[in-house]
Amino acid sequence: MASLLDVRGLTKHFPVSRTLREVARGERPVVRAVEDVTFAMDQGESVGILGESGCGKTTTGRLLLKLVEASEGTITLDGYDVRALKGPDLKRFRRHAQLVFQNPFDALNPRFTLRRSIAEPLLNAGVPKGEWDDRIAAVLKRVHLSGVSDLMEKFPHQLSGGQLQRVVLARALILEPTFIVADEPVSMLDVSVRAGILNVMREVRETMGLTAIYISHDLALVRYVAPRTIVMYLGKIVEDGPTDAVISRPLHPYARALVAAVPVPRVDQDRGALPITGMIPDARNPPSGCRFRDRCPYAVARCAEEVPALRELAPGHRAACHLL
Amino acid sequence: MPEGEVVGLVGESGCGKTTAARALTGVVPANARIAGGRVTFGGRDLLAFGAKDWDGVRWRQIAFIPQSAMNSLDPVYRVGTQIREVLRHRGGLGRGESDRRVDELFSMVGIAPERQQDYPHQFSGGMRQRAAIALALALNPRLVIADEPVTALDVIVQRQVLDTFRDLQVRLGLSAILVTHDISVVAYACDRVVVMYAGKVVEAGPVRAVLEAPSHPYTMGLYNAFPDLGRASGTLVPIEGNPPDLRDPPKGCRFAPRCPFAVAKCREAQPPTVTVAPGHTAACWRLDEAPQLRQLAREEQTWLRSSTSAA
Numbered sequence: 001m002a003s004l005l006d007v008r009g010l011t012k013h014f015p016v017s018r019t020l021r022e023v024a025r026g027e028r029p030v031v032r033a034v035e036d037v038t039f040a041m042d043q044g045e046s047v048g049i050l051g052e053s054g055c056g057k058t059t060t061g062r063l064l065l066k067l068v069e070a071s072e073g074t075i076t077l078d079g080y081d082v083r084a085l086k087g088p089d090l091k092r093f094r095r096h097a098q099l100v101f102q103n104p105f106d107a108l109n110p111r112f113t114l115r116r117s118i119a120e121p122l123l124n125a126g127v128p129k130g131e132w133d134d135r136i137a138a139v140l141k142r143v144h145l146s147g148v149s150d151l152m153e154k155f156p157h158q159l160s161g162g163q164l165q166r167v168v169l170a171r172a173l174i175l176e177p178t179f180i181v182a183d184e185p186v187s188m189l190d191v192s193v194r195a196g197i198l199n200v201m202r203e204v205r206e207t208m209g210l211t212a213i214y215i216s217h218d219l220a221l222v223r224y225v226a227p228r229t230i231v232m233y234l235g236k237i238v239e240d241g242p243t244d245a246v247i248s249r250p251l252h253p254y255a256r257a258l259v260a261a262v263p264v265p266r267v268d269q270d271r272g273a274l275p276i277t278g279m280i281p282d283a284r285n286p287p288s289g290c291r292f293r294d295r296c297p298y299a300v301a302r303c304a305e306e307v308p309a310l311r312e313l314a315p316g317h318r319a320a321c322h323l324l
Numbered sequence: 325m326p327e328g329e330v331v332g333l334v335g336e337s338g339c340g341k342t343t344a345a346r347a348l349t350g351v352v353p354a355n356a357r358i359a360g361g362r363v364t365f366g367g368r369d370l371l372a373f374g375a376k377d378w379d380g381v382r383w384r385q386i387a388f389i390p391q392s393a394m395n396s397l398d399p400v401y402r403v404g405t406q407i408r409e410v411l412r413h414r415g416g417l418g419r420g421e422s423d424r425r426v427d428e429l430f431s432m433v434g435i436a437p438e439r440q441q442d443y444p445h446q447f448s449g450g451m452r453q454r455a456a457i458a459l460a461l462a463l464n465p466r467l468v469i470a471d472e473p474v475t476a477l478d479v480i481v482q483r484q485v486l487d488t489f490r491d492l493q494v495r496l497g498l499s500a501i502l503v504t505h506d507i508s509v510v511a512y513a514c515d516r517v518v519v520m521y522a523g524k525v526v527e528a529g530p531v532r533a534v535l536e537a538p539s540h541p542y543t544m545g546l547y548n549a550f551p552d553l554g555r556a557s558g559t560l561v562p563i564e565g566n567p568p569d570l571r572d573p574p575k576g577c578r579f580a581p582r583c584p585f586a587v588a589k590c591r592e593a594q595p596p597t598v599t600v601a602p603g604h605t606a607a608c609w610r611l612d613e614a615p616q617l618r619q620l621a622r623e624e625q626t627w628l629r630s631s632t633s634a635a
Contacts, residue, residue, distance in 0.1 A: 264512075
C-alpha cells in the first residue's frame, strides 16, 4: 500500500543572531531544529510525535504543513511534493492539510463571533455562501457542539476551554481535510475536560478517515489517540514503533528514560533514579555522533564518532542506537 | 497540616487553590478580602496579623513560590546575586556568610555552585525552577508553598524537581504545600492531599486513602479522567459539564450539577464535612454509600450522559 505521507531526510536549520566574532569569521550559526527525519504514514494512520521541549516536534509538524520552509529533504503528501507547492496548488493543499492549534484561548480572534471564525476557511477556500450553514451545522455535530443554543453568535471569551478547543477543531475540519496535525491539542485544558476532547478527536478521525499526527510531550495522551509513536530527541527521531511496544519495551535509552519519567497517578510506583543525566544540550552545537550520548548511561566510544542509523529492530519498530 | 509533610492542594483551574494558598501568606488581590475563617501557624492566628507581623513571617517562616517563579528572576542580574540580595537585606547576613549560604542553597537544590555566576537566560527551565526553590529556602522557612512548581516543565525535568522537594523534606524536615492540578504529582511527591472543587474542599486525607479509596464523587471522576500508563485499557472518562459560575454558585453541593450520583438533597443543601477515617474527611451527602459509588464510578457508563452535551 502506498504511503499517504512520505518524509525523507527532512532537515530544518534556523539561523540565529551572530556574535561579532562569528560575523568577522563569516560563520553562520544555526539551530539544528530538525535533522534528517525520515518516516512514512499510511492513509488513515495516526501517529504521535513525542518529545521534550526543543526536540523539534512542533517544527516537524509545521514543516509537514508547509508553514515553515524546510532546509533539506522531501515531503510527499497525497502525491503533492509539499516543498515545491505554490499558487493554486498550495491553496488546494491547504484545504487537505490542516493544523489544530495548541492553545484554544488564543487561537481564535477575540473580536470574531464563533460563526465567523469557523466560516473563515470557507471564505478563504471560496465555498459558495449558500453551503455555509449546512457545512457549519455538520461540523458542529461532529465535534458535539450542536446541542448548545446560539453558540455561533457568541465570542471566544464567553466559552469554556473545552468548548473553545472544539471550535478550534471544527474550524480545522470544516474544509474536510484528509490530513491533520494537532499540536498539543489538550495541554491547555483541565484534566476533566481533556478526555472529552480526545474522545471527540478519536471519533472524528475514525468517521472521516483522517490521517493524523498528534504532537505531544505526554506519552499517556499519545497512547490514547495514536497506535504508533515517534520519539524525537534534539531534532532527530530516536525511536518509532507501535505505541504499546514503545511503552512496554522502549528500545532507545532516551525512550527508556522518558517512559520511566511519565508521571502516574498511583501511590505505589518506582521512585528510583532515572537512567539519564544532565540536560538537553544546546541545539546550536549538538554532540557529535549520537546526540544523546552525553546523557546516556550506556554510551561507548563509537557513539561519539558515528551517527547511529534508524534501524528496524522488530517488525514496525525502529530505533537509532549503536548498542541495540 | 502536620509538620515535616508534603501536602498536595489539587483541583482544576478556577477551583480556588491558588487563592487559598496565597491567602495563607496574607497576599490577596486588591479586590479580595478574607471574609472569614482562621489560619493558625505554629499556634499564632495569621489572619489577625498586621503588616509588621507579616514581615517576620513571610519568607522567614512561610515562603511562597509563585506559579511562574522560573520566569520571575531578574534577567540583568546574576542568579547568585539575586539570592545574595535576599540573604543580605532580608536575612541580615554578612558578606562572607551570605556567600557560603548561596553555595549551600545551590547544592541543596542540585545546581553546581559555580553556576551562580550565570544569568537567568543561561539556565534551563528546570534550573530556573530550582533556583526559585533555592530563593524560597534562603531564610530557612518552616513552610514552603509552591504554586504549580512543575507544570511548565518536561517530564524528565519535572521528576528531577519533585525529587528535589522530596529530598529536602527528608534532609531538612521541610513542610511543603504543592498546589497542582496534576494528581500524578500528588501521588509521586505528597503525603497528604486536599482536593478542591469550585472554591471548596471536597475531600482531604492521606494520599493513599484518597487516591485508592476516594469518598467524594469528584475525586473518583478526576481519577478516571486521568491518564495512567500502567492501566491496561486506554480509556479516559471525562466529567461532563463545567465547574459552576462562582458569582452564583449552586445552592447545594457545588459538584451536584456534574455529579452522576446527585440526588434531590444534593441540590438543596450543602453537605457537611465528615470524617470518614482517621485524618480523612469528605463532604458528600452519600458518604455512607461510598463503596458502592466507587464501584459504579469505575464504569464508564456512569459518567456518560446525553452525548450531545458539551463539555
